[in-house]
Amino acid sequence: xxVSGPHKEDVQAYRAENLPPPPPxxxxxxxxxxxxxxxxxxxxxxxxSYCDNKESLTFSAPMxxxxxxxxxxxxxxxxxxxxxKSSQFSVNLDYVHCTWKGTMQGDDEELVLKARDEVGIIPxxxxx
Amino acid sequence: xxxxxxxxxxxxxxxxPQVLKSADGRxxxxxxxxxxxxxxxxxxIRSPTAGANVLFLGSTRNNFDNxxxxxxxxxxxxxxxxxxxxxxxxxxxxxxxxxxxxxVHRLGEVPIEEESIIVGISSGHRxxxxxGAEEMLERVKERAxxxxxxxxxDEQNQxxxxxxxxxxxxxxxxxxxxxxxx
Numbered sequence: 001x002x003v004s005g006p007h008k009e010d011v012q013a014y015r016a017e018n019l020p021p022p023p024p025x026x027x028x029x030x031x032x033x034x035x036x037x038x039x040x041x042x043x044x045x046x047x048x049s050y051c052d053n054k055e056s057l058t059f060s061a062p063m064x065x066x067x068x069x070x071x072x073x074x075x076x077x078x079x080x081x082x083x084x085k086s087s088q089f090s091v092n093l094d095y096v097h098c099t100w101k102g103t104m105q106g107d108d109e110e111l112v113l114k115a116r117d118e119v120g121i122i123p124x125x126x127x128x
Numbered sequence: 129x130x131x132x133x134x135x136x137x138x139x140x141x142x143x144x145p146q147v148l149k150s151a152d153g154r155x156x157x158x159x160x161x162x163x164x165x166x167x168x169x170x171x172x173i174r175s176p177t178a179g180a181n182v183l184f185l186g187s188t189r190n191n192f193d194n195x196x197x198x199x200x201x202x203x204x205x206x207x208x209x210x211x212x213x214x215x216x217x218x219x220x221x222x223x224x225x226x227x228x229x230x231x232v233h234r235l236g237e238v239p240i241e242e243e244s245i246i247v248g249i250s251s252g253h254r255x256x257x258x259x260g261a262e263e264m265l266e267r268v269k270e271r272a273x274x275x276x277x278x279x280x281x282d283e284q285n286q287x288x289x290x291x292x293x294x295x296x297x298x299x300x301x302x303x304x305x306x307x308x309x310x
Binding site: 042044045046048049055056086090093120122123124125126127128 | 273275
């Protein structure tokens with residue numbers, strides 16, 4: 001879709017002054033929308049079974065850990081008591097200090113999840 | 129299992145086997161979907177300075193709590209599980225002065241009598257070897273981000289009983305006795 005934006009010369013003039021390029025004119029959508037800024041919640045074992053056997057869910061960033069799991073409880077009512085209460089949690093492969101007690105509580109409850117982060121729900125393990 | 133259009137699964141069997149090794153080459157950990165190779169594990173732990181080689185093979189049992197089991201199915205958080213396995217392998221190797229150590233875990237369906245895990249170690253003498261192998265297995269079962277789903281063969285006969293359940297190692301001891309969380 002052709003967008004009648006500012007003239008090329010105008011853009012170059014802006015750049016010459018080390019300013020960011022001008023925003024698209026009001027009332028016109030951009031032809032290439034920004035990719036949605038999301039992060040991934042990985043589900044394993046009982047967490048997966050509880051969420052219709054989905055292996056992962058996508059959420060819009062930013063969001064705190066507490067907000068994420070409140071949202072999850074809204075979408076999958078009862079998951080807190082059935083799954084989260086006995087689980088641990090990881091962000092980008094590191095365990096975080098949080099436990100589910102009706103809401104997410106602990107030192108990391110206000111940790112902000114950014115785009116492309118990877119959060120994991122770790123239910124009690126059973127290898128071997 | 130991934131829903132159509134979803135992001136590619138971290139558990140896609142096409143991305144396995146996955147292996148991590150310690151920088152010194154003495155520890156090897158691996159996740160794979162196909163049959164475990166006991167000979168590979170036994171070759172890996174060989175060392176000219178080892179007089180003892182211990183291999184533990186964990187296999188699928190055909191029953192649990194008097195219910196017939198048809199098979200087990202495993203899944204893992206692969207990147208996290210491999211990190212954890214390598215950390216355990218290295219820590220236990222150093223603690224018990226072991227020569228070489230290997231941990232291989234199978235994912236997906238594991239039929240009766242087939243192995244789901246190999247823990248192998250070599251050491252100068254049998255004393256530290258037995259102890260090291262046991263500690264390595266116990267720590268893996270306690271910590272590694274791997275999950276076992278038990279599938280029962282009696283779903284028709286036991287109304288109200290689920291056909292499959294996710295297990296938790298903390299619920300049973302080394303002898304298969306249940307541990308009361310209290």
